[in-house]
Amino acid sequence: MASLRACPTTTTTTPLLPRSFFTYRAPAQLNNARHNPWLKSAVDWKRRRRSLVCSCTTANGEVGGTVVEEEGEGEGQDGYLARGFGWGVRRMVVVGEEMRMVANVQAEAFHEPVPLFNDFFLDFFRAEVLSALMYRLRNSAPDRYACLVAESVDWSNSLIAPELVGVVDVTVQGDGDVLRHLKGTKEYLYVSGIAVLIKYRRRKVATVLLEACDVVSRRWGFKHLALRAYEEDSAARKLYAKAGYAVVASDPHWVTWFGKKRRVLMIKTFHSPSSTCRSSS
Template sequence: MNAHYCQTNHHRSLSKQFSRNFIPVSHKKAIGSSRKVGNKGQNYPMKCCSSSISQPPLQQAGEEVELKLHHLHKENFGFLVRDEYGWQVRRMGDSEDEMKKVARVQAEAFHEPVLLFNDLFFEFFQAEVLAGLIHRVRNSPPDRYACLVAEASKEGSEFKEVVGVVDATVYRDNDVLRHLPADADEYLYISGIAVLHKFRRQKVATALLKACEMVANLWELEYLVLRAYEDDWGARKLYSNAGYRVVSTDPPWTSSWIGRRRRVLMIKTPKHHLYTKY
């Protein structure tokens, strides 16, 4: 009975740790608006497209069509990467079956086996991951959050399954923004990157990171941000090879003192205007 109780607490702790890898979507911007308001880290309400405030009419019908196509392209993009080391990356579909596949990939990547009732705990953990995924999809504007999936790009390949996933979220946080130039007020946060065990070390994660860059370009975001465990040298090498640079680490009082692994903050920007603070 005591062993079961300890493992239950271990699983709950793992679920909380997994949840911290995902940044909730906040500071939402009206779909179809690229105007930025407010200071760094502040949340200001924005007028949506259906606001009663009058707007100048479009001069030509063609402009309206072009505008709609522009937003359709930004929000419902197709394949972001094709044949990158044999993999292609696209946005996750909104079907229940697809979301279950994505949740299983992330659950397999982040679940830590326990001594007793491991299968039961895994199913419970996978259900939590799926619930979180559904919540993000349903409550995030399509140009503020995207879950990307990787699959084999070669026709006739025996691998028809989703082999890797990653979450990309538009976010703003003062702890991150202080490492960016003064005119930066938001960035693309990369989290939940996961690859099935049997497909690791086959450049799947590299293809996913490249697809995130494509999303940043489509959403007109200059900076990409992610976190990695300080002692996970494999992941840090992967991100460094992709152009990310370490700019800070978790303060000791938020990690080692309470039993959490220390993380590093890594940022990628084409201009390399980063402010490193340790």
């Protein structure tokens, strides 16, 4: 899978705030929502999600393929950017409970076990991931960074809240190492931090996450998406290739001298972009 630390905007220097900071019940958040369109959208979605869980609805096109939402600038009528195989992908709600769930999914996916005190180091890594997520949200415009989450959509039991099972980050970037493979382009959408809980892997969660990244790319007006994967991770590379990504470059061999794994740069291009796609014109 794409490396969690591949995104240069990630930092772990921001101190972790107290748990009480994330409380969704705080009246101040609702008051601030009136003046912050992004926060208002998150609060509105939280309310819509609750009503969605408590209603009896039938999903169309869930099995046997992925349905992507292309209507308007926001999510589809049910709040999802993409749906398929029993999963739905939407933008993360900026509230503490969900942010902690996102950090947990990514930490469990990218944490490397250690012989002693593994639980301690996992908790520490989880705190770092949460801190980095908070930093990106605070320092990125809503149309420059998004954290997308995949959750189960069990329409057979509408009283059970959806379970968050996968995560991916999408960030607008203009790294020269990537742009040299994209003539006439100033920026692109970078996909990173894709993670799926172990018990849900090989169940098409990542496929639907990548479909949602395509939707975000089109809506933000970008023609190209890029990501990095470890050269030896054939399963991840096969997944990305099936989603339309192609290898355009590899890390030099000397990176292995320092104990690092070689990565490959993979790019996906929409060959029939809409008129809103951004370029250097």
